[in-house]
Amino acid sequence: MAAWKPLDEMNILSSRYPRIDGPLKVSGKAKYTHDLKPEGLLYGLILHSPHPAAKIVGIDASKVEQHPGVKAVLTDLHPTGTCRYVGDTIAAVAVTSPEIAHDVLDLFKVDYEILPFSADLDAAMKEGAARVFADKDNISEPRIDGEGEIESAFGPDDIIVEATYRTQVQTHACLEVHGSLAMWKGDDLYLWDSTQAVHGVRESVARYLELPMDKVHVICHHMGGGFGSKLQAGNYSAIAARLAKLADAPVKLMLTREQDFIAAGNRPDSIQKIKAAVNREGKLSAFQVTTYATAGIASRAGVRIPIVYEDIPAWRHEHYDVYTNAGAARAFRAPGCPQGAFAMEQIMDELAEKVGMDPLEFRLKNDSNSTRQKEWRIGAERIGWQRRRKQPGSDAGQIKRGVGLAAGIWWPGGRGTQAQMTIYPDGAVEVRCGTQDIGTGSRTLVAAVAAEELGLQVKDITSLVGESDFPKSGSSGGSTTSPSVAPAIKNTAEKAKARLAELAAEQLGALAVDVQFADGKAMANGKSLNWKALCGLLGTDPITVHGEWVEGLSSAGVAGCQFAEVAVDTDTGRIQVEKLVAVADCGLVLNRLTAESQVNGAVIQGISYALLENRLMDPVTGSQINADFENYKILGALEVPEIEVIFFDEAERGVIGIGEPPKVPTAGAVANAVYNAIGVRIREIPMTPDRVLMALAKA
Amino acid sequence: MVNFEYIDAKSLGDVPDLLGKRWGESEILAGGTDLLDRLKERLDTPKRVINIKGLKELHGIQNGDGLKIGTLTTIAELAADERVHKSYPVLAEAAASIATPQLRNMGTVGGNLCQRPRCWYYRGLEYKCLKKGGAKCYAAEGLNKYNAILGGGPSFIVHPSDSAPALIALGAKIELLSADGKEEMPLDEFFELPIDNLRRENVMNPNEILTTITVPKQPNGTRSTYLKFRExxxxxxxxxxxxxxxxxxxxxxxxxxxxxxxxxxxxWRAEAAEAALTGKTLTAANIAAAAKASTDGADPMTQNAYKVMLTQNLVKRALEKLAG
Amino acid sequence: MAEENKKSGGISRRSFLKGLGGGVAGAATLSPTGLLSEETTKAILGPQAEMLSGSQKIQLKINGKTSSVTVEPRTTLLSALRNQLELTGSKEVCDRGQCGACTVNIDGKTQLSCMTLAVDARGKKITTVEGLAQGDELTAVQQAFVEKDALMCGFCTPGFVMSATALLKQNPSPNMDEIKKGVSGNLCRCGTYPKVFEAIDAAAKKMRKGG
Structure with a gap:
């Protein structure tokens, strides 16, 4: 089985090195889909439904077609003719300038038959609520999961806590809106897409447009944020392609910021009703939870609970998806997990308090993960767990501080990536891999793994990613990219090295197997050949090799834990996270610098989720009232706490992804810290000032 | 944006005439940070936009017996001004609290006073609310956590300006220029409640421009501060x-x-709080009484009762700061 | 009557009582739209007056050179930069002045190009992110952003670089609080902030040493 060389022999991997596309990004030269402007470009626009529920009676585009700036119009886009959310696609048009967008869209005359709607979870669950789908109830059949006999599990001697927690809908709010640029060259469709999956989009678009897959070329060289919302193809790709065909010109269709909020995905909300028991030994003994959540017009709004502390003799989870007249949810960084962890970690604290145990001690007792057992102790030491208020809410004055903790977790590994390496006689090295760099640093990782293996520097490698014509790799999701890509690059480089070793061996008078590659040289027998000279032996023909993911270099399963310290202003209800310690593990850390960035990012999104973000649906009109960055509030520079990232190294496990696990615990850790600060438990996020003040007033 | 014709005003005297007599036909471009937002949302679709940035006489702060602030003075200039810092801390603090560095570099004092409300129903073209000539205030039955607790009805917007409360507290006056000539008035009398003027927030006419803000010299023994709470x-x-x-x-x-x-x-002048303090010393009890009085008459909506507590606490803090 | 007027809204008590009239406009000819006719406008502004409507060519001074763009009055500077000059370093993210991704420097101050009309930028000195580096030679701020990994997806990065550059020009030795305030008008969704702060601090130190 393949293996990484020992850490102390590594020159690049596991150290800190800047990403190779940094200079392009800081100078404005990196071209994202949104930035491209081929000759003759037209701008695609989508007309969306202003009604949360309506039948399309008719679309009159005659005035649109007469507008001189209009080059193509599509009115056959709605699959059923019944719009079920504000933002549903009605029609599309290609125009000559972005300035005329509204002039043109206002010319569409659409006749709607307005239908009643259910804008959010509470509305949709009410007796007699308007049905989102005429043929089925808003509340779906339950999904039931569990182990043991829950009915008899709550014993007379057990300590029992019952509580209900709520989480909100969080939107991805990627800075680069979703969108595509479509350009036809003969029968071939070139599609630049802001995507997390160039290969996935190629398959979907080819199927939808009934094109052979080899005729569709999806490209994404730089991408302005996805967080799960760009894992699938969007309808905008196919619409752009159709408009481009009709107009015989390239069409760039980027959603508007509003459309991005309302129609391009979100994390479902949740109501979680829990009854949990601890026995006299301080072990979780029974856990019963019923959850309701909405993915809008989609299903699969699942909540992962119980989470982390799953060694419970008896547990049962009954989940109900609830349909609402709102845009469909999409995967969002650790789907289902931050919701579950927010409730789970708080009820763990509530149980610990009732049983008279320190929350950390209670975790150590109930957490079966051996890695996290060590991580809990590291984090506790770094945050200064002893500073936790023994009596919650006991600080004097208006500003009250507290400390809280929560656990991280994640499962998937990654596999299946293929790659290609070409080595030229002048020493140039190109690696092609059909993964994409969504800001995680995967382009850099491809170069770094190749350089490490060939004994070169990162700068010596040309790393080519983000094209579906490159060897297949999966989507950048589920924290699978590094564990899938890194082994494939290593395997590919090994194959190239084997070819070069044969050439070197002859020159060095050694056996090919004895040739070592390091410091820009091939070495054997006490002699060496520098890289350029070695590649010169190729004569005129470059060599190209293919490699793929192999077993042994990566694995799955992440632990991690976080400790938060907060200051709550009891005059205003504002919570400031002052410090957050994130203990993270991801096996072999490929690049400490970019890995830290991933953890920072997850933590900041987690705090933002805990304190501010909230998609608000207007009950009167059924539209999202805050589909903008003024009122959909995201943590900013002045709210960011000191974040200490500590990697718990387990290089022997190989590569594991780190994008998602640190997002899981943050909201729970912050909520527990808030309770420790003010002595009042807030069971709903976001913990905005109004909620904090009202909770304090009630207490 | 709906297209418009664009004019660079060359002389202040031309502006009232260029503006015309009906609302909605012309708009003044100064900092543009509110105007462009409204144009992009198509809340306003003027036929003409008059850029007044070139009018030198409207720029800058003059120090005489008090301050004379040109309407085009940027928020950043106001926040950085030494005299403002030294003698009018409430104004410096208010200016520094506005928006972001970029918006402070663009936005003007006049624009900050004349900006339109941020109510999300007002800002969305799809909500035909009272402010836009519609039949209802959506906030009354909808989402109102940021809306008015005082002086509301029939519309429940809140005034978003930070500089206005500070300037009113300092007793500032403004000068308006219309085709009829100049008119000076206390800033306190500039703003109007929805019950008096539903569609606009102040007394200005379509063909008027706010030109100058004068802040009187404060008597010895004056202390001031601005506390702003935001999420x-x-x-x-x-x-x-x-x-x-x-x-x-x-x-x-x-x-x-x-x-x-x-x-x-x-x-909102908290007159009851002012009365509660006048002639008193700043003891904890007197501060508490004034803080409580500051929201006299508050009538919270379904989701904004917290603003009553919050406001009282802010008043208490401000007074404690000035006492200390 | 006054009560009636209040209910219908739209016209303030003061305007109702005071009425309108007098002045130049009182005698001026109104065009059918109610606006002043072009003729009257010219009369007010003088014959040299410039009234822009429809599409026209204007000159902008960007990154030290003069460029021609064809714009309507409603075209924003951001749109002119991105869609005509292919200066796409300034990003369109919110298009409402809420995120700072389109930050440019106009006459020495950071401003938002999405909230600036292109016609209003005539005659002003505009610097975009593309105008910072000398060829491939990055500025100290840009270098520090790369070295400290102060970027992930990179879409907010040009705006942050512009704000950081302006901050250090104004304040060469900012403390952490000043650094945070200096970039508080820029939104990042990947959560890169800690490394942005670190990079600005490092760049400040390097620039003070004259590096």
């Missing part, structure tokens, strides 16, 4: 703010001006 510090409007200007004689409050922002459709 996040990085770009957010006030949920509640307090501008407090106290004139102290020894430890006694000789006069008090307390003006609240973000809680009413206009900058």
């Amino acid at each position: 996040k510090q990085s770009l957010d409007f006030a949920i509640s703010s307090v501008a407090a200007v106290l004139q102290l004689q020894g430890s006694t409050v000789k006069s008090a001006r307390i003006v609240l922002g973000g809680v009413a459709p206009i900058p």
Whole structure:
């Protein structure tokens, strides 16, 4: 089985090195889909439904077609003719300038038959609520999961806590809106897409447009944020392609910021009703939870609970998806997990308090993960767990501080990536891999793994990613990219090295197997050949090799834990996270610098989720009232706490992804810290000032 | 944006005539940070936009017996001005709390006073609310956590300006120029409640321009501060703010001006709180009484009762700060 | 009557009582739209007056050179930069002045190009992110952003670089609080902030040493 060389022999991997596309990004030269402007470009626009529920009676585009700036119009886009959310696609048009967008869209005359709607979870669950789908109830059949006999599990001697927690809908709010640029060259469709999956989009678009897959070329060289919302193809790709065909010109269709909020995905909300028991030994003994959540017009709004502390003799989870007249949810960084962890970690604290145990001690007792057992102790030491208020809410004055903790977790590994390496006689090295760099640093990782293996520097490698014509790799999701890509690059480089070793061996008078590659040289027998000279032996023909993911270099399963310290202003209800310690593990850390960035990012999104973000649906009109960055509030520079990232190294496990696990615990850790600060438990996020003040007033 | 014709004004005297007599036909471009937002949302579709940035006489701060602030003075200039810092801390603090560095570089004092409300129903073209000539205030039955607790009805917007409460607390006057000539008025009388003027927030006519703000020299013993509360510090409007200007004689409050922002459709004079302080010393009990009185008459909506507590606490803090 | 007027809204008590009239406009000819006719406008502004409507060519001074763009009055500077000059370093993210991704420097101050009309930028000195580096030679701020990994997806990065550059020009030795305030008008969704702060601090130190 393949293996990484020992850490102390590594020159690049596991150290800190800047990403190779940094200079392009800081100078404005990196071209994202949104930035491209081929000759003759037209701008695609989508007309969306202003009604949360309506039948399309008719679309009159005659005035649109007469507008001189209009080059193509599509009115056959709605699959059923019944719009079920504000933002549903009605029609599309290609125009000559972005300035005329509204002039043109206002010319569409659409006749709607307005239908009643259910804008959010509470509305949709009410007796007699308007049905989102005429043929089925808003509340779906339950999904039931569990182990043991829950009915008899709550014993007379057990300590029992019952509580209900709520989480909100969080939107991805990627800075680069979703969108595509479509350009036809003969029968071939070139599609630049802001995507997390160039290969996935190629398959979907080819199927939808009934094109052979080899005729569709999806490209994404730089991408302005996805967080799960760009894992699938969007309808905008196919619409752009159709408009481009009709107009015989390239069409760039980027959603508007509003459309991005309302129609391009979100994390479902949740109501979680829990009854949990601890026995006299301080072990979780029974856990019963019923959850309701909405993915809008989609299903699969699942909540992962119980989470982390799953060694419970008896547990049962009954989940109900609830349909609402709102845009469909999409995967969002650790789907289902931050919701579950927010409730789970708080009820763990509530149980610990009732049983008279320190929350950390209670975790150590109930957490079966051996890695996290060590991580809990590291984090506790770094945050200064002893500073936790023994009596919650006991600080004097208006500003009250507290400390809280929560656990991280994640499962998937990654596999299946293929790659290609070409080595030229002048020493140039190109690696092609059909993964994409969504800001995680995967382009850099491809170069770094190749350089490490060939004994070169990162700068010596040309790393080519983000094209579906490159060897297949999966989507950048589920924290699978590094564990899938890194082994494939290593395997590919090994194959190239084997070819070069044969050439070197002859020159060095050694056996090919004895040739070592390091410091820009091939070495054997006490002699060496520098890289350029070695590649010169190729004569005129470059060599190209293919490699793929192999077993042994990566694995799955992440632990991690976080400790938060907060200051709550009891005059205003504002919570400031002052410090957050994130203990993270991801096996072999490929690049400490970019890995830290991933953890920072997850933590900041987690705090933002805990304190501010909230998609608000207007009950009167059924539209999202805050589909903008003024009122959909995201943590900013002045709210960011000191974040200490500590990697718990387990290089022997190989590569594991780190994008998602640190997002899981943050909201729970912050909520527990808030309770420790003010002595009042807030069971709903976001913990905005109004909620904090009202909770304090009630207490 | 709906297209418009664009004029660079060359002389201040031309502006009232260029503006015309009906609302909606012309708009003044100064900092543009509110105007472009409204144009992009198509809340306003003027036929003409008049850029007044070239009018030199409207720029800058003059120091005489008090301050004379040109309407085009940027918020950044106001926040950085030494004289403002030294003698009018409430104004410097208010200016520094506005928006973001970029928006402070662009936005002007005149624009900050004349900006339109941020109510999300007002800002969305799809909501045909009272402010836009519609039949209802959506906030009354909808989502109203940021809306008015004082002076609301029939519309429940809040006035978003930070500079206005500070300037009113300092007793500032403004000068308006119309085709009829100049008119000076106390800033306090500039703003109008929805019950008096539903569609606009102040007394200006379509063909008027706000040209100058004068801040009187404050008597010796004046202390002032501005406290603003927002959900996040990085770009957010006030949920509640307090501008407090106290004139102290020894430890006694000789006069008090307390003006609240973000809680009413206009900058809200907390007269009961002012009365509660006048002639008193700043003891904890007197501060508490004034804080409580600051929201006299509050009538919270379904989701904004917290703003009453919040406002009282902010007033208390502001007074404690000035006492200390 | 006054009560009636209040209810219908739209016209303030003051305007109702005071009425309108007098002045130049009182005698001026109104065009059918109610606006002043072009003729009257010219009469007010003088014969040299410039009234822009429809599409026209204007000159902008960007990154030290003069460029021609064809714009309507409603075209924003951001749109002119991105869609005509292919200066796409300034990003369109919110298009409402809420995120700072389109930050440019106009006459020495950071401003938002999405909230600036292109016609209003005539005659002003505009610097975009593309105008910072000398060829491939990055500025100290840009270098520090790369070295400290102060970027992930990179879409907010040009705006942050512009704000950081302006901050250090104004304040060469900012403390952490000043650094945070200096970039508080820029939104990042990947959560890169800690490394942005670190990079600005490092760049400041390097620039003070004259590096």
